[in-house]
Amino acid sequence: MINNKSERSLAVGFVATLFLLSLTFILSPVVKFSELENRYLQAVPRLTWDNLMSKKFADDTEKFVTDHFPLRGDWVSVKSAFEQMRLQQENNGIYKGKDGYLFEKFSEPDAALVAKYADVVKQFAAMHPETNVAFMLVPTSVGMYPERLPWKAPNYPQKNVNDAIADRLQGIGNLTYMDGFEFLRPHATENLYYRTDHHWKTLGAYYAYEAYARQMGWKPLSITDFDVTTVSESFLGSFHTRGQFSMLKPDEIQAFVPKKQTHTEVYVADTDETLPSLYDDSFLRKKDQYSYFLGGVHALMKLKSDFGDGQADLDKLLVVKDSYAHAFLPFLTQHVKEIHVIDIRYYNGSIADYMKANGITNTLMLFNTATFVGNTEIMKIDN
Structure with missing residues (x-):
């Protein structure tokens, strides 16, 4: 009798808990950005016939529920605390590696999907034969420094993917492929990546700029042409917030400011506002300090530089990118009058129509390897 009552109580308690969690999930506002994880969360899935047939709706729904689960941040912190008590070197897909580095787990991607995404880039170039297209694919820190992973931590080589x-x-004659390993490996002993975040540091972005400038036939500025200033010494990035490992030394954030500056205005189409600078100091007082560069993620921006009596190397350039471009783009403003910037993850218009409307015949696609192979939004390049 006692067992039956106990079982009924457990069942009632379980159903009540599910009901309360479901009610909390339904009534909670949809949050776009997670300060804890330093990333944009899955948006409400779009129910369309194509999404249903391709299973995209089901995948997006699963991501949406996971991202917006009630008290998600508290559960992440509690789980991390228990994992560290067990001396675990991995939590929430983040490894605690050597030399104070945190790394994101990188598994072998689906070869068919990788081929499909690459074919979209190839098709884009083929459909725009009058356009000079460069595709730059940059490894993340785990791709560059696999030897710093914990002993026997599983990791698929990003070089194989590239x-x-x-x-x-x-x-395709008008398409140039730029492998980030080629221009970053000669500088691998330098601090190219943040230890606690998934982005490259400004120094890594500089070497990418140097390689791209030479590919375009421009003379890149040397490091001595910049005033290199440390704007933050307290940056704990996305890997820290996801892994929740303690006793980590914060990263520094540096800005490379040209000694001979060209003034640049930043127009953000999402909010219809014009910003007076490439940098937003207000983010240095927030969790998301990397958004110091360009004020964070936007679907569409235009960077317009005033060269005065000087001559720009290029009038217009379209950059289709992920957030690795944010520390990279300020370097290009010293060479290009107008840089149109599209984040393919959030821009839903036709890129071909945008290029035609704005008279653009030079395009750079810049992605890190993990984002490129792990994001179906790349298919929108073909729009």
């Missing part, structure tokens, strides 16, 4: 994509992109 090489497979390089092979896939051959055969």
Whole structure:
């Protein structure tokens, strides 16, 4: 009898808990950005016939429920505390590596999907034969420093992915492939990546700029042409917030400001506002300090530089990118009058129509390897 009552109580308690969690989930406002995880959360899934047939709706729904689960941040913190008590070197897909580095787990991607994404880039270039297209694919820190992972931590080499994509992109005359390993590996002993965040540091972005400028036939500025200033010494990035590992030394954030500056205004189409600078100091007092560069993620921006009596190397450039471009773009403002910037994850218009309307014949696509192979939004490049 006691067992039956106990079982009924457990069942009632379980159902009540599910009901309360469901009610909390339904009534809670949809949050776009997670300060804890330093990333944009899955938006409300769009129910369309194409999404249903491709299973995108089901995948997005699962991500949405996971991202917006009630008290998600508290559960992440509690789980991390228990994992560290057990001396675990991995939590929430983040490894605690050597030299104070945190790394995101990188598994072997679906080869068919990688080929499909590469084919979209190739098709884009083929459909715009009058356009000079450069595709830059940059490794993340785990791709550059796999030897700093914990002993026997599973990791698929990102170089294999970059090489497979390089092979896939051959055969289009107006398409140039730029492998980040080629211009970053010679500087691998330098601090190219943040230890606690998924982005490269400004120094890593500088070497990418140097390589791109030379590919375009421009003379890149040397490091001595910049005043390198440390704007923050307290940056704990996305890997820290996801892994929740304690006793970590914060990262520094540096700005490379040209000694001979060209004034640049930043127009943000999302909010229809014009910002007077490439940098937003207010983010240095927030969790998301990387948004110091360009004020964070926007679907569409235009960077317009005043060269005065000087001559720009290029009038217009379209950059289709992920957030790795944010520390990179300020360097390009020293060469290009107008830089149109589209984040493919949030821009839903036709890129071809945008190029035609704005008279753009030079395009740079800049992605890190993990984002490129892990985000179906890349298919929108073909719009």
